[in-house]
Amino acid sequence: MLKKEKLYCSRIEAHPAVNEFKNPKITISPYLPIPGYAGPFGMSYLMQLTKILIDFHPSNTIDSLPGELEPPLRDQKFAMQASFCVGMGCPDKRTLDYLGDFDFDVFSNYTDINFETGKPEYGLPFEQMNCFCLDVYAVLHVERIDGQLRMKLDGFEIVDIRPQGLEDAMECYVEAIMRLSILPKLRIQLSDLVFNIQNYVTIEPTPISGDVPFNPSIAEDTLSVFVNLNS
Amino acid sequence: MKRIINRAALAKTTFNSNHVGVLSYHALQVKEAGAYLGHVLYKDKVVATINIDSSEGCGNMQANIDFLQFTKERIGHTSEEIISIKPEGYLVLINSSGDTPYRFQLLKVGKKPGGDVIADTYKLGQGAVYACTLLIPGSYTLRHNGKNTTMIRVEYPTAQTDRKRLQEPVRIKVGGKQDYKKEISVLPMQGLVFEFETEGSIEITLKEQDKDKGLLQKQILEAQKSRKGTQKKKAMTKKTYKWRNPKYPQSK
Amino acid sequence: MAHVNLAVNEAAFKEVFDVLRDNLALSKSDSGSWGPFSASYSAGFRLEGGDIDLKNSPDEVHIDELDIVYDPLSLSLGIDIPELCTPSFCLIWIPFAGCVLRVPSYCIFSADPDISIPIDLGGIIQSEISGAFNVDTRYFNDPANAGMSEHLAQANGVPDKWQFYLEPIWLDLDLIDIADTVGNILDAAIDWAIDTLLGPLPGVIKDIFSWFLGGIVDVIRGILDIGDDIDEWLSDLFGVSFGLFDFVLTEVAKYFANKYPFFEFENPYPIMEATSDLIPVLMPVANIQTDITDTEFVISADIG
Numbered sequence: 001m002l003k004k005e006k007l008y009c010s011r012i013e014a015h016p017a018v019n020e021f022k023n024p025k026i027t028i029s030p031y032l033p034i035p036g037y038a039g040p041f042g043m044s045y046l047m048q049l050t051k052i053l054i055d056f057h058p059s060n061t062i063d064s065l066p067g068e069l070e071p072p073l074r075d076q077k078f079a080m081q082a083s084f085c086v087g088m089g090c091p092d093k094r095t096l097d098y099l100g101d102f103d104f105d106v107f108s109n110y111t112d113i114n115f116e117t118g119k120p121e122y123g124l125p126f127e128q129m130n131c132f133c134l135d136v137y138a139v140l141h142v143e144r145i146d147g148q149l150r151m152k153l154d155g156f157e158i159v160d161i162r163p164q165g166l167e168d169a170m171e172c173y174v175e176a177i178m179r180l181s182i183l184p185k186l187r188i189q190l191s192d193l194v195f196n197i198q199n200y201v202t203i204e205p206t207p208i209s210g211d212v213p214f215n216p217s218i219a220e221d222t223l224s225v226f227v228n229l230n231s
Numbered sequence: 232m233k234r235i236i237n238r239a240a241l242a243k244t245t246f247n248s249n250h251v252g253v254l255s256y257h258a259l260q261v262k263e264a265g266a267y268l269g270h271v272l273y274k275d276k277v278v279a280t281i282n283i284d285s286s287e288g289c290g291n292m293q294a295n296i297d298f299l300q301f302t303k304e305r306i307g308h309t310s311e312e313i314i315s316i317k318p319e320g321y322l323v324l325i326n327s328s329g330d331t332p333y334r335f336q337l338l339k340v341g342k343k344p345g346g347d348v349i350a351d352t353y354k355l356g357q358g359a360v361y362a363c364t365l366l367i368p369g370s371y372t373l374r375h376n377g378k379n380t381t382m383i384r385v386e387y388p389t390a391q392t393d394r395k396r397l398q399e400p401v402r403i404k405v406g407g408k409q410d411y412k413k414e415i416s417v418l419p420m421q422g423l424v425f426e427f428e429t430e431g432s433i434e435i436t437l438k439e440q441d442k443d444k445g446l447l448q449k450q451i452l453e454a455q456k457s458r459k460g461t462q463k464k465k466a467m468t469k470k471t472y473k474w475r476n477p478k479y480p481q482s483k
Numbered sequence: 484m485a486h487v488n489l490a491v492n493e494a495a496f497k498e499v500f501d502v503l504r505d506n507l508a509l510s511k512s513d514s515g516s517w518g519p520f521s522a523s524y525s526a527g528f529r530l531e532g533g534d535i536d537l538k539n540s541p542d543e544v545h546i547d548e549l550d551i552v553y554d555p556l557s558l559s560l561g562i563d564i565p566e567l568c569t570p571s572f573c574l575i576w577i578p579f580a581g582c583v584l585r586v587p588s589y590c591i592f593s594a595d596p597d598i599s600i601p602i603d604l605g606g607i608i609q610s611e612i613s614g615a616f617n618v619d620t621r622y623f624n625d626p627a628n629a630g631m632s633e634h635l636a637q638a639n640g641v642p643d644k645w646q647f648y649l650e651p652i653w654l655d656l657d658l659i660d661i662a663d664t665v666g667n668i669l670d671a672a673i674d675w676a677i678d679t680l681l682g683p684l685p686g687v688i689k690d691i692f693s694w695f696l697g698g699i700v701d702v703i704r705g706i707l708d709i710g711d712d713i714d715e716w717l718s719d720l721f722g723v724s725f726g727l728f729d730f731v732l733t734e735v736a737k738y739f740a741n742k743y744p745f746f747e748f749e750n751p752y753p754i755m756e757a758t759s760d761l762i763p764v765l766m767p768v769a770n771i772q773t774d775i776t777d778t779e780f781v782i783s784a785d786i787g
């Protein structure tokens with residue numbers, strides 16, 4: 001997959017520094033296993049989040065939230081709209097026929113060839129990526145936890161998939177990816193928001209009061225964080 | 232700190248007119264014009280010779296000869312320098328450094344080989360002048376031609392002792408019919424000038440040294456006490472030093 | 484409206500200022516000669532204390548009672564004392580003619596070079612600085628990152644920076660007090676110097692020498708021109724003769740104005756730190772504005 005950028009569902013336009021520092025453009029995950037298949041091959045696949053829009057309360061950037069997310073956007077919330085694309089590296093039929101006839105028990109006599117039956121260690125070769133993209137919507141809020149700003153998912157919706165069960169299953173899976181993989185990487189240290197002035201003063205979140213009813217606060221198209229810098 | 236201490240001077244307790252030494256002065260008159268030789272003797276041996284010329288054309292009434300120059304390296308050396316002196320002028324002999332008991336003879340060059348001795352510190356004649364400055368406070372005996380004559384008292388100076396007295400020496404005539412005072416009083420470093428009326432020699436010897444009174448230490452303590460007493464603790468005049476940034480011309 | 488507003492109150496600003504203050508450490512040596520009296524000194528100084536007052540319109544930071552600690556402050560006085568020489572007096576005096584023969588004078592005690600009196604004045608002088616400052620925002624374009632990308636510069640520890648300096652508008656140094664103990668210190672020092680100078684001499688000779696000079700303590704104090712007011716003397720020595728206090732003021736001004744920013748941060752700023760396999764997320768910061776009110780110092784900036 002790493003070498004087949006041209007087949008990606010959406011072109012990745014990385015910051016030049018990513019290439020400069022030879023950072024990976026994609027995160028590698030294990031191959032998708034093929035149930036009931038004892039060989040070492042799995043399916044190559046790609047997931048991408050593209051075309052992200054963010055809209056702080058009040059809502060004026062994302063046209064309309066799906067009804068499942070109970071529009072209009074509530075106070076102290078922000079909405080996100082994105083395209084969630086999935087691509088499957090589809091092998092050609094001749095490759096599948098060949099591997100289908102292959103007897104992997106032959107390798108049990110060779111002590112230097114060692115693979116776990118059923119666990120994909122290699123990707124099925126492919127020259128074509130079958131992509132589809134879904135519009136996804138999310139409603140989130142921001143919390144302060146352990147000196148960090150963290151984004152929390154309140155609701156998630158994929159639009160227009162039938163049958164309903166397929167939509168529900170996909171929402172479940174993508175939501176798990178959001179909560180467990182993507183959002184945890186978007187934590188911002190409070191100290192970084194104040195340019196590391198904590199070297200000189202103590203940073204404490206401003207207590208909730210009449211002047212600061214929410215902290216952090218999402219209002220007037222702005223995410224605000226209030227901290228007290230104390231001697 | 233490098234100190235120059237003339238230890239011979241600080242320790243001198245005996246003065247003898249026979250010898251040219253530190254803190255003492257001999258004045259020998261050159262009466263007539265002519266060529267002279269000065270012999271410096273140590274233990275009856277001539278260790279150095281000086282050429283002296285006295286002529287009417289010379290304007291010097293006084294010529295100082297410092298015996299410091301007669302170091303061991305110069306023993307037997309005849310100085311190439313000719314000392315010029317006016318007839319009736321005086322040679323003043325001093326030793327600014329040490330107390331080696333040098334004897335000096337002045338000879339007039341003439342028909343007699345080696346010259347005629349016309350003056351000798353061993354026998355200071357009429358008209359000769361010997362002077363000294365006593366340093367150590369105490370009582371000294373003054374002997375003339377071996378006989379006790381009088382006592383010399385060197386006072387122990389205090390802060391009230393007038394230093395102006397140092398400008399005037401005490402003059403004593405020796406020889407002839409003398410009525411010496413019972414005691415002569417001088418300050419340390421004050422000149423004692425002995426004018427010889429007859430041939431002879433004098434010797435001054437410290438008999439009893441005054442005890443150290445520790446006046447310097449007392450002065451230091453008094454000065455400190457006085458400072459503490461007179462220096463009233465007043466609020467120090469507050470002084471302000473200013474710096475102004477030229478970029479802000481309106482700053483005060 | 485700016486994206487980021489950083490408002491620091493007076494107490495917190497003082498914390499920031501304290502770090503700046505504590506980093507100043509300077510030293511100075513100098514010497515001078517005034518006839519029979521010479522002196523040299525070696526001084527190190529640092530700052531302590533200080534009260535901050537933020538002023539609005541014009542926007543200024545006022546600092547008062549910033550103590551200068553002189554540590555060490557070593558003074559060495561050199562004194563050219565007269566020598567002990569035999570007096571020149573008249574050997575032969577003739578009436579109407581006057582003195583015709585005078586004995587030459589020579590010296591039997593001298594010291595070269597002069598008496599050297601070392602004096603430790605650490606903690607003796609109390610002085611304070613007060614002043615008004617302007618906050619000066621500067622962009623530091625690090626020459627070490629020439630030709631580098633922003634990420635490479637950040638990785639190599641040579642990113643560009645936004646820096647904030649306290650630029651002095653005016654400074655006053657007030658000489659507040661000189662400790663009472665300076666008199667004792669000077670007395671002890673003179674005492675020691677005399678002892679060192681005359682130490683090898685017998686006590687009787689010391690007394691005569693002192694008398695001959697007119698009282699050596701008075702001679703020394705006379706040469707130093709101390710008089711009754713040691714405070715004034717010391718103040719004039721350092722302030723006028725050596726110009727120490729003007730030097731302190733100039734160096735403090737230079738330090739605050741140019742040598743040490745009281746606050747700085749990288750630009751672009753790493754809003755998310757690097758991980759083991761990913762570069763940091765760098766966020767450009769622009770349109771920096773500062774404002775001083777009577778209670779706060781505010782930095783405003785746009786990000787992104």
